Structures are given as structure tokens and as C-alpha cells.
Amino acid sequence: MSKTYSFRAAVFAALCFTSFGGAVLPAATPESPNIIVIMADDLGYGDVSCNGATALQTPNIDQLASEGIRFTDGYCSASTCTPTRYSFLTGDYAFRTAGTGIAAPNAPAIIKPGTETIASLLGQAGYATGVVGKWHLGLGDKGGPDWNGELKPGPLEIGFDSCFLLPTTNDRVPQVYVQDHRVLNLDPADPLWVGNKKPSKDYPTGISERDSLRMDWSHGHNGTIHNGISRIGFYTGGNSARFRDEDLADKWVEKSNEFIEQHQDERFFLFFSAHDIHVPRMPHERFQGKTTLGYRGDCIVEFDWCVGELMKTLDRLNLAENTLVILTSDNGPVLDDGYKDGAIEKIGDHRAAGVYTGGKYSVYEGGTRIPFVTRWKGHIEPGVSDALVCTIDLAASLAAIVGQDMPANVCQDSVDVSEALLGREDSQGRSWLVQQDNGNGGDFGFRKGKWKLQQHASGQARNVVVEEPLQNRKVPKFMLFDLEQDPAEQHNVIDEHPEIAAQMKADLAAIIAGKKP
Structure with a gap:
């Protein structure tokens, strides 16, 4: 496997002449790029066709890889979602901080206000910052979220200018959107309650109403039923705010495109935090049955569509050559993660982790070695790299790319691997x-x-x-x-x-x- 292909210089000198004698003015300084980080959920190294998958095709991810760098030694920092997302944003290993395991539905904000994050660093560099999609890092103070009031602290208190969120993860309650500090479309006359115990003795759950479920559970996911699927935890009310599982991917694309369009004339950082291919896997109807792998495979195709839609927006707005796109996953794959959706039965010859052993929850390679791609058209020479890079390094690396100084004693586990991410020749990435x-x-x-x-x-x-x-x-x-x-x-x-x-x-x-x- 070759080392990173050579890096094509991003600076193009422009010689300008005045109308009064042709004096040469200084070369223009190139702008720092817009930045989009696309993070899939539970997507394995072997789940994309550019990494060898043949049971399905991921043409948009493949195109991104062909136009940029596909890393063979790209990692996330943990084999579950909350700790990887914590480390990605803070640049610190999650094991250093208590309470960074998989967040419960009513978990308070795990990243406290005042913590320097990748968003705050880029904000200091003049970037508009936004996050769209799965959050799962808690909301609110010590008591947890005030679902009927202001949901703060949250993303806006740690450097993001705007957010449109799935507050936890979709197998955990509640199934509502959060926009900035509020549950979207919440009717005060129908308040939202979220808890970890049944609200009443006769409250229907995935246990008492199991025969009515659209998708049966295999373990643990047998609390409140929403959209015919039972979840972890319990909630009541908020009916006007509830969403349909099938519509999540479309909503993430819609809101991401809005953010890009609103900030197309300034530098922006977008964290596109997909829910695909996490359980419960319920892709939009137009993707159902698109693969032979069941809903898990269909959700991979749906995620690939999301990638393509974002790239179309960049092309439409003439932003592709001004935008650094980074594609990753928060951890490796899992097939049966609590629902009987046919993932194991329909797997066939497909190997979600590729040649690697293990997946989600595991410290074997399959748990954290993930699809990892960078693309910046006209600035990154396409190729394949075996440089060692990790999602925890994006804080230091993106700060370096945009010229933002890192304050002392922040993002201490984040290594500047920007030369590897941008394809600079012979860059090895991090050493361990x-x-x-x-x-x-x-x-x-x-x-x-x-x-x-x-x-x-x-x-x-x-x-x-x-x-x-x-x-x-x-x-x-x-x-x-x-x-x-x-x-x-x-x-x-x-x-x-x-x-x-x-x-x-x-x-x-x-x-x-x-x-x-």
C-alpha cells in the first residue's frame, strides 16, 4: 500500500497590473476552505464499495474517494457513538472523563460550557458553525433536559451557532427534533415527558404489545412504541413534535442544504451527523428493498444518497473547490443491535468490517477502523493513503488548516495530522x-x-x-x-x-x- 500521494499546492499566484504602468501587486492569499464533516453511524470499513464491498454499491462515497484520499488506516477513537463524538469535538480521549459512555435519553450535557471544541476553534477563526443530525451527547444542566423549555446547555454553548438535532439516538426516546434550544413543533397543551419507568401500569410497551410491532425487538428495545417500533425508555405527549423514522435522512439533507445556502458567502463548518445505519433501521420507502442485505443494506444506500445530495449542493453553489469534505463513521459495524431486521439472516458473503475482526463495542480493529475519506477539489491530489489518522485528530488538524492557534491545555489528545489529511507527500499521520x-x-x-x-x-x-x-x-x-x-x-x-x-x-x-x- 502506498504512502499518501503528493499534495498539489493550494496557492496559485495571481499577477495583477494597474492601468497606470502595469505594476505587479502581491499574490492573493488563498481562503481557508469551508469544512463539512460527514459522520455515519455504525458504518463498517467493509460496508462501502470503494473499500471492497460487492453486495451493494455506494457510488457517491466512491466518487468522493476517487476525487480525494481514501485512507486505509483511518480510525474513530471508540467503538461506540457517544465517546467517539465526545472525542471528535473536544480532542480529548473520552476515557479521561467520567460519564462519556452511551448517553441515556435524559442525560445532561456531557460537554460542559466553556470547553474548547472543534466548533469553538473554528468559530474563533471566523467560521459559521452548525450541526445537523444525531447529537447523543446530552442536553441541559445536571437535572437533564427540560423538554418543554430551553434545552441548554447544548451545542450552542460549546461553539455551534445553530443546530438541528435528533437529541439522543433513534432507538432511545423521544422521537422529536430539536432546533437550537427548543423541541420543534411542540404544543404546550401536550407537554413532553421522558422517563426511564413506565408512566402507568397499563402503558403499552414493546412487551405488552409485541404482536402489533412493525419491527420486533431482539433485546432491550421494548419500552415506548412509536411508529410501530418500541424503543429504549418511555415518553408521553409531544405528539405534534414527533417524526417518522422514514423521514430522518431527508430532513438531515434538507436542513444541511439550508445551512450551506445561508452561509455560502462566508466560511462555514458543518457537522453532518447521520443516523444511518444505526437501529432501528427504517429507511425511506424509496430505499426499501434496494439491496439484498435487508434494511441494514438499504440504510447504507440511503446514507450514500445523503452524501451525494450534499455534493450536488456544493456543485450547484460552485463551492466544491472551496470546501474540504471529510467522511467518517463513529464506530464499526453491528448487525443485530436490538431489532430483528434481517441483518444477520441476509448478510450472505458481505463482511461489514472487511477483512477485520470485531465491530461496534469491540477493541478489535473492526470496532474502530472505519471508512475515512478527505476531498478538497483542486487542492488534494487523489489517491490512497496508509497514514494513521483518527477522528480525535480533526480538532488540531482543522485548526492548523485554517490557521487558528490552539490555546494551551485544550484538545490534548488531538494530533495535527493536517499534512496527511491534505495529502502532503510522505506524511505518516500520528505515530500511535x-x-x-x-x-x-x-x-x-x-x-x-x-x-x-x-x-x-x-x-x-x-x-x-x-x-x-x-x-x-x-x-x-x-x-x-x-x-x-x-x-x-x-x-x-x-x-x-x-x-x-x-x-x-x-x-x-x-x-x-x-x-x-
């Missing part, structure tokens, strides 16, 4: 990487060069074989793998390389303690 699961069990992966150390404090690993139902597997506390020889992490070589293992254990412990290895 920590991978975490949800952060509750002390499970970590530690990659340094070709070596990968796994630490399993509990002696168990989850979702090791993605194509089977979720289960735990007994594993040694420590395992060592040579990723060059064994990318699928099938051969534990810790006994053959005790000195390497000992050094990597020490390095990992130092990093967790906040020191440099």
Missing part, C-alpha cells in the same frame, strides 16, 4: 493510537506501527464475530498482534514477543494516566 470501547470496562486497543496490543480488563470481548448475534467471548487480559502479517487479529503472538508487549503495556498505561509514551 489508543482505541477504547464504551469506556466502562477498561478495554483498550493500542496501536503503534505494525503492533497492536489489546487489553481486556474483564477477560471478555464483545461482538468479535459481527455476523453472529451479539455475545461475549472469553479472551486473555492481554493479547499482541502483528497487523502487517495478521490484520484480522487471529494469532496472539504475545509469548513470542514479550519485550514488545511489556513496552506497549507500559506505554498504554502512561497514556491512560495522561503522560506521553
Whole structure:
């Protein structure tokens, strides 16, 4: 696999002559790019055709990759959503902060006001900043969200100028949109209540009304029923504010296009936070049945459509050559994540994690090695890179790209890999990487060069074989793998390389303690 292809210089000198003698004026300074980060949810490395998928096609993602850089060693920082999103925004590993595991429906804001984030840094550089889509980082003060009042603190208190959100994740209640500080279309006469216990003895749930469900649950997702699908948690009221699952992707595209159009004459940063392909997978009717993989495959095609629609908007507004687009996922794949939607039964020869083992919830490579693409037309030379890059690095890297100084003691785990992201020749990216699961069990992966150390404090690993139902597997506390020889992490070589293992254990412990290895 080749190193990053050469970087084509972004500066084009313009020689201008006055009408009074042809004096040469200074060269124009190129503008910093607009920035769009597109983050899929639960999309595996092998789920896109540019990474080898053949059971379905993702033409828009493929085109993005063909016009930019496709990274083979691109990662997210955790194998579940909330910690990856926390680390992406703050530039700090989530395991350093308590309460950064998968957020509950009524979770308060996890990122506190005053925290420097990728949005606040870009805002200081003069960018209009917006987030559209899944949030799942909590809203409100210690008591949690005031669903019928102002939902603050939230994105607007940590650097975003505007937001249009799915407040949690769609398998958790409530199924409403949040625009800036309010639930959209909420009728005060029908207040919204959200809780973790049934509001009444006879309240219908996925257990009591299981036979009526459009999509049966396999584990855990058996609380309030909305749109014929039961969820985690309970809520009542807010009926005029509730959305249809099938309409989510269209709404994200609509609101993202509005943001781009509103800010087309200034620099902007858009975080497009897709819900596809997270459960419950209920794509719009026009995508249902488009693949042989069931609704999971159909949602991948729907996500690819979203990517294409955003790229069409950039083309229509003549912004493609002024916009850096970064495509990632928040973690690796999972098939049965609580609903019987046919994902396992219809998987066939498709391998969602590609050649890698594991997926969501796992510190095997499949849990955090994800599709990762950068494109900036006319500025990034198309190619393939094996530079090591991670979503946690986007804070430092984007600040560097736009020339924004980083204050001291912020985004401390974020490494400036901007040269790799922009395709500068021979850039290696970061030199090491920590991978975490949800952060509750002390499970970590530690990659340094070709070596990968796994630490399993509990002696168990989850979702090791993605194509089977979720289960735990007994594993040694420590395992060592040579990723060059064994990318699928099938051969534990810790006994053959005790000195390497000992050094990597020490390095990992130092990093967790906040020191440099």
C-alpha cells in the first residue's frame, strides 16, 4: 500500500497590473476552505464499495474517494457513538472523563460550557458553525433536559451557532427534533415527558404489545412504541413534535442544504451527523428493498444518497473547490443491535468490517477502523493513503488548516495530522493510537506501527464475530498482534514477543494516566 500521494499546492499566484504602468501587486492569499464533516453511524470499513464491498454499491462515497484520499488506516477513537463524538469535538480521549459512555435519553450535557471544541476553534477563526443530525451527547444542566423549555446547555454553548438535532439516538426516546434550544413543533397543551419507568401500569410497551410491532425487538428495545417500533425508555405527549423514522435522512439533507445556502458567502463548518445505519433501521420507502442485505443494506444506500445530495449542493453553489469534505463513521459495524431486521439472516458473503475482526463495542480493529475519506477539489491530489489518522485528530488538524492557534491545555489528545489529511507527500499521520470501547470496562486497543496490543480488563470481548448475534467471548487480559502479517487479529503472538508487549503495556498505561509514551 502506498504512502499518501503528493499534495498539489493550494496557492496559485495571481499577477495583477494597474492601468497606470502595469505594476505587479502581491499574490492573493488563498481562503481557508469551508469544512463539512460527514459522520455515519455504525458504518463498517467493509460496508462501502470503494473499500471492497460487492453486495451493494455506494457510488457517491466512491466518487468522493476517487476525487480525494481514501485512507486505509483511518480510525474513530471508540467503538461506540457517544465517546467517539465526545472525542471528535473536544480532542480529548473520552476515557479521561467520567460519564462519556452511551448517553441515556435524559442525560445532561456531557460537554460542559466553556470547553474548547472543534466548533469553538473554528468559530474563533471566523467560521459559521452548525450541526445537523444525531447529537447523543446530552442536553441541559445536571437535572437533564427540560423538554418543554430551553434545552441548554447544548451545542450552542460549546461553539455551534445553530443546530438541528435528533437529541439522543433513534432507538432511545423521544422521537422529536430539536432546533437550537427548543423541541420543534411542540404544543404546550401536550407537554413532553421522558422517563426511564413506565408512566402507568397499563402503558403499552414493546412487551405488552409485541404482536402489533412493525419491527420486533431482539433485546432491550421494548419500552415506548412509536411508529410501530418500541424503543429504549418511555415518553408521553409531544405528539405534534414527533417524526417518522422514514423521514430522518431527508430532513438531515434538507436542513444541511439550508445551512450551506445561508452561509455560502462566508466560511462555514458543518457537522453532518447521520443516523444511518444505526437501529432501528427504517429507511425511506424509496430505499426499501434496494439491496439484498435487508434494511441494514438499504440504510447504507440511503446514507450514500445523503452524501451525494450534499455534493450536488456544493456543485450547484460552485463551492466544491472551496470546501474540504471529510467522511467518517463513529464506530464499526453491528448487525443485530436490538431489532430483528434481517441483518444477520441476509448478510450472505458481505463482511461489514472487511477483512477485520470485531465491530461496534469491540477493541478489535473492526470496532474502530472505519471508512475515512478527505476531498478538497483542486487542492488534494487523489489517491490512497496508509497514514494513521483518527477522528480525535480533526480538532488540531482543522485548526492548523485554517490557521487558528490552539490555546494551551485544550484538545490534548488531538494530533495535527493536517499534512496527511491534505495529502502532503510522505506524511505518516500520528505515530500511535489508543482505541477504547464504551469506556466502562477498561478495554483498550493500542496501536503503534505494525503492533497492536489489546487489553481486556474483564477477560471478555464483545461482538468479535459481527455476523453472529451479539455475545461475549472469553479472551486473555492481554493479547499482541502483528497487523502487517495478521490484520484480522487471529494469532496472539504475545509469548513470542514479550519485550514488545511489556513496552506497549507500559506505554498504554502512561497514556491512560495522561503522560506521553
